[in-house]
Structures are given as structure tokens and as C-alpha cells.
Amino acid sequence: MSISPDTRDRLTASIAQLIRTGRQISTRAASQLYGELPSYGWTLLLPLEQDGDQRCSALAARAGIDVSVASRQLAVLERSGYVERHPDPRDGRATLLRLTPQGAEALAATRAMRADWALAALSGWSEHDARRLTDLLDRLRADIEVAVPAAPSAAREPLGAGR
Amino acid sequence: MSISPDTRDRLTASIAQLIRTGRQISTRAASQLYGELPSYGWTLLLPLEQDGDQRCSALAARAGIDVSVASRQLAVLERSGYVERHPDPRDGRATLLRLTPQGAEALAATRAMRADWALAALSGWSEHDARRLTDLLDRLRADIEVAVPAAPSAAREPLGAGR
DNA sequence: GTCGTTCGTTGCAGACCACAACCAAATGGT
């Protein structure tokens, strides 16, 4: 109703292309983006750093992946020494993941590496444009998530109710 | 040097999140996005519609995937009747892919379906914002592509992290 | 104590991807 068909098509095409490009650099320049972390390390470790210890299901919901996937990936991260498992004192079924010093260090190293890369990619950008793009991007993602028909049940539940 | 570290971090995070969201809806709402086409159908068929008959390697390059992947996916599209193979009159090794009427029809149906979906997702957007986002997105993608170091050197590093 | 529910792990299958090996055709030097 608000935007023209042409703009709409171009926008969806641009999004698709960006997603494709993102997937490419994920596989091609993994070392530039993730450092010594496995490719999914960033997505799972960052919530631990920001919000402290969490359980597997919470991380899975945050990352938007199935619990089984998170379980496997966290097992790798644990073997690499980036996270530790601690039993949840309130729930014997759950285990709380904790970021280890090595994990925090790897996260920082990856952050620095990614910053260098982004610095080069965004060298021609103004603060104004970058911030505007970020805002529009976040808004777009939020709108997309609500518009997806069978939206992620876990993410749409008020409080990580799993399924 | 132009943008602040905070904005840079937020922008990279937003991009990563959008890519993740895109992957999700690709698997979860595939019927809404691709219709009766396989998920890669859109990416491969669209260049055929826009620029006419092309060879496999050209489509692969356009899509940013390996030729072997394109070959397999085109085989599926051919079995589904969306593309035809014609020998290249100028090069006996190559085969030109041609969009069939069924392929064009499927493409149009997918386009309409995607338009409906995008219409809902972008219902709250103004023409101005949508167009600005598209421009920024394209510019970003172009900058990212040149910033990615093509990765042959970094990927062969012995110390490279496991992926 | 029993029953239904939830947490996390594991088995399984599918989609996508790239590299390497390979065949067929074109190209170029002699």
C-alpha cells in the first residue's frame, strides 16, 4: 500500500543478494570473520558474554536454531574450551553454559578481527549512513519476522517456552 | 575511520542477524518465497529471464556458486521442465540454458507470491525508507564483496581454524 | 508414587556447498 511494486521487487532482490553474499563470505572468508572460533561460535558465545550463563535452549532460541543443533555446536565449543557446563541448581535437567576465559578471549580476538574487516568494507561510509542502514535493517528484520507465516514458535512465544 | 566502533558493531550484528533470519525463512516459509520452485530456482532462473539464454558457468558465476553446484541444480530444473538445454552453436562443449514457458510461468507465480508476502512485511514502510534501504543495501553489498579477500591465501593457512 | 511435561542428547535424513577427477570439445603451436 505504501511502496511501489518496483521498489518492493528491488528491495527483496537486494535482500536475497545480501543473504547470498553473506553465506559466501561465511564459507570463503571464515577466518576473517570468525577467527579461531567455529563458524557458529560467535552466534552462541555472544549471548553468553552479554547476558551471562544461560541454558542450551535459551541460546538456541536466541540464535534461532533448533535445540539439537545448538546442543551439537555447544559440545564442540565445550571441547575447544570456550564454554563450561554447570548444572542448573534450580533444574536438574538443564545445564547452564558459561563462557570461559578462553572463550571470552577468542570472542575478543574475533571481534577485533571482524572490526578490521568491517573497517575496510565500510571505509567509504559516513557515520550517518551506517547508522541509518542499521536502523532500517533492524526494522526490516523485525517486520519480516512477524510477516513470516509459520514464524518460529520459540521466538514468538513470550518467554522461550520451547515447543 | 569514518564510522564509530559502536555503529560498526551494531551494523555487523544487524547484518548477521538478517542473514540468519533470511536462512530461517528460506527453510521455514519456502513455499511462500519460492512457490513450486526449488529454493535455488529463483536465483538461477531469474538471470535467464532477464538476459536470455546463458551457459551453466555464467549462471554459476552470477549466483556466486561453484559450477558443479549449478550443474546439479540445473539438472533438477531441467527434469522439472523449467529449463531446456540447447547446444551452443559456437562452442560444442557448452550448452545454453533456456527458460521454458513453464519456467517463466513458475517464475511469475513465485514473483506474485513473493510480492504478496513482501507487501505484508513492508506494509508499514514508506516509499522513501524502502528505497533508501535498498540503495544502502546494494552499496553495502558491493563494498563487502570488494572487501572480501577472495580467500585463497587465508584459507590455506596451516593454522587456520577448523570449520 | 504415578503421569504428563520439559530439557538436552543422539540417530537419522535432507539441502547445499566445494574440490578433485574426469570426459569432450576447442584452441594454438609446429
Added chain:
DNA sequence: ACCATTTGGTTGTGGTCTGCAACGAACGAC
């Protein structure tokens, strides 16, 4: 014309990421 090299495309193989289903263990309600 001949043969070596290059190029276009297919197939074999292996790897990653993903979700679903089944499972045991622990929780909560009764």
C-alpha cells in the same frame, strides 16, 4: 594435420548446517 594445452560441464566424494523423531532423565502436579 598433429598433438599438447586449455576450457566447459558432469560426477564422485566429503563436509557443514539444519530440522525432526526418539530417547532417558528430571521436574511438577496430583
